[in-house]
Amino acid sequence: GFLTAEEKGLVNGLWGKVNVDEVGGEALGRLLVVYPWTQRFFESFGDLSSADAIMSNAKVKAHGKKVLNSFSDGLKNIDDLKGAFAKLSELHCDKLHVDPENFRLLGNVLVCVLAHHFGHDFNPQVQAAFQKVVAGVANALAHKYH
């Protein structure tokens, strides 16, 4: 399998405590703050002029919620991420024209947000399991690109 049984336990154990809607908004917001060039996909989102504006932007929160709920659904199919994200991969290539590097950036920002929320519970072993997950999701989303 993609993750060992132990890693699955660590991932699901932590994910069960995550407020997916909130963490989604936080992660997307931080992506736009830390890597401002990612704002290129969100010109219609309104005020992105400062960190505070971005983090409190309603469209950012809504979109972050959408993205992370999709990620969360994908976690239920951890052994077939490519299958789970095939349609979304096509969408991101053909319609959204998003460079897959952005999935890797968002994945790492998500890891930082989880560390921020969970502190000591987000130990090196838990982090390593999540790094595998975010890399797997990023690769799955890039898989149908042509």
Add this chain to the structure above:
Amino acid sequence: MVLSAADKSNVKACWGKIGSHAGEYGAEALERTFCSFPTTKTYFPHFDLSHGSAQVKAHGQKVADALTQAVAHMDDLPTAMSALSDLHAYKLRVDPVNFKFLSHCLLVTLACHHPAEFTPAVHASLDKFFSAVSTVLTSKYR
């Protein structure tokens, strides 16, 4: 990429709060790097990399001390880090991709231990700072 006055101020404030924990965080960041990005272990075949290793603790302190120096000399990183720059280029030759892994794990470590400080703006400033340090350390590679 340029460190703004706000970035420098954010980094100085955050690093100041860390104080004497810097060595501990350096070691933790290394442990996280070895765990999450196992290829990084190839640079340490001579180390005991198990949890609590004295060698990793010592190396974490070294990394932290170098970063503390960098924080104190943010206006001229190339000069302040020249010796380390030479070391990485001519002796250590750590592939540049690995600096991103360690930088990310430093961010994760700081996020864990200093949640109040790790605001989005500070997160951004720290990421830029680690990126700037990494650039200087690989600047003489070729």
